Amino acid sequence: MIVDYFLSEEQQMIVEVARQITDEKIIPQRVELDEKEEFPSEILKAVAQADLFGLYIPEEYGGFGGGCFDMVIALEQFSRGCVGVATSFAASALGAYPILIAGSDELKEKYLPQIASGEKLAAFGLTEANAGSDASGIQTTAVLDGDEWVLNGTKQWITNGGEAGIYTVIAITDRSKGPRGASMFVIEATDPGFSYGAKEKKLGIRTSSTRELIFKDCRIPANRLVGRLGTGFFTVMKTLDLSRPGIASLGLGLGQAALDESVIYAKQRIQFGKPIISFQAVQHMLADMAIQLESSRALVYATARYIDSKPKDMSKVSSMCKVAATDMAMKVSIDAVQVLAGYGYMRDYPVEKMMRDAKILQIYEGTNQIQRNVIGQALNKEYSRS
Numbered sequence: 001m002i003v004d005y006f007l008s009e010e011q012q013m014i015v016e017v018a019r020q021i022t023d024e025k026i027i028p029q030r031v032e033l034d035e036k037e038e039f040p041s042e043i044l045k046a047v048a049q050a051d052l053f054g055l056y057i058p059e060e061y062g063g064f065g066g067g068c069f070d071m072v073i074a075l076e077q078f079s080r081g082c083v084g085v086a087t088s089f090a091a092s093a094l095g096a097y098p099i100l101i102a103g104s105d106e107l108k109e110k111y112l113p114q115i116a117s118g119e120k121l122a123a124f125g126l127t128e129a130n131a132g133s134d135a136s137g138i139q140t141t142a143v144l145d146g147d148e149w150v151l152n153g154t155k156q157w158i159t160n161g162g163e164a165g166i167y168t169v170i171a172i173t174d175r176s177k178g179p180r181g182a183s184m185f186v187i188e189a190t191d192p193g194f195s196y197g198a199k200e201k202k203l204g205i206r207t208s209s210t211r212e213l214i215f216k217d218c219r220i221p222a223n224r225l226v227g228r229l230g231t232g233f234f235t236v237m238k239t240l241d242l243s244r245p246g247i248a249s250l251g252l253g254l255g256q257a258a259l260d261e262s263v264i265y266a267k268q269r270i271q272f273g274k275p276i277i278s279f280q281a282v283q284h285m286l287a288d289m290a291i292q293l294e295s296s297r298a299l300v301y302a303t304a305r306y307i308d309s310k311p312k313d314m315s316k317v318s319s320m321c322k323v324a325a326t327d328m329a330m331k332v333s334i335d336a337v338q339v340l341a342g343y344g345y346m347r348d349y350p351v352e353k354m355m356r357d358a359k360i361l362q363i364y365e366g367t368n369q370i371q372r373n374v375i376g377q378a379l380n381k382e383y384s385r386s
């Protein structure tokens, strides 16, 4: 029994719908999707039919009109089944956020309904070969030529690459202006001069698609600029503030699944004539897993609700919940493999996949070291004010 977080009726419904998709579609297919490294198209169709792609999109653009908390509780369910599937869903929101945060009415009207209905997936293009943690070190350029922007460069490790129809991509528009010299654009999959690299082979989340986005004189209309010229870096930072609690919730679902598997196994596994759950060494491991999981859940839920109150600055709290829940997921999934021991190491049980999948949570959307920098710098600022 987990703590009651007093969800509204609507929120309980979101959990229920996402839980059903997870139990009926994701869990039965996750091993095969992982082994074949196959994109979960059929599952995402079911998510679209259940109207969950529009959870965070305003009703005027065909969405449900919810917010960060609604995304968190849906993502938590999906990642209980498979973080790879949940990542494909979350990455569409990540790609849509820049349009939502900074896009013109025209861009919102054109793209958000397609994303809300699940007709098209979105993706977010920031990372490059030499710009990961150092997000402002990107090299991709966009130059205005008449009434078109011309993009050149390569984005790396882009989730939903090759599967999405809509991409929000940051490029340098004036190198001399530092962080104020980058701008955000919407790219469509069919734009001339836009292509993809090969699908990457990954340690975990193998069902998700990760590819390079390659721009060779890619021409797009001038009105695909998202927000004002030179505001791209700021839009990226605000996007990540909004999306990181979603990554935290992937940690919650994975942590819950790892704990569930561990307790069920420990009750069944007999050694020295008793179920291993009766041994204190195992009980203490399970207790620590449960404590870490529930404290992370409390922090992530509180943070998501706070973010929905639209505070002026949310970087610190967003990073805090990302670190807490994803470090927890890594620890809890490693411990789950330990509780299941020899069986846990075999692919017949799901915990080895959970351990492989957990690792990316500490890396993508900003490594947990970068999150600690953000938190540390925010503390430094807060305490200089008082």
Ligand code: COS
Residues within 6 Å of the ligand: 126, 127, 132, 133, 134, 135, 136, 179, 233, 234, 237, 238, 240, 241, 315, 364, 365, 366, 367, 370, 373, 374
């Ligand atoms: N919201 C609004 N503005 C922000 C912001 C935020 N969350 N974070 C930074 N800014 C602003 C700063 O205030 C600064 O503006 P001023 O010049 O007016 O003060 C500007 O942006 C530059 O900020 P800063 O100097 O802190 O930028 P840095 O280049 O030092 O980088 C980090 C900051 C490391 C935090 C950033 O590069 C980052 O988040 N990196 C990780 C990126 C990431 O998540 N990559 C994973 C791939 S994305 S899936």
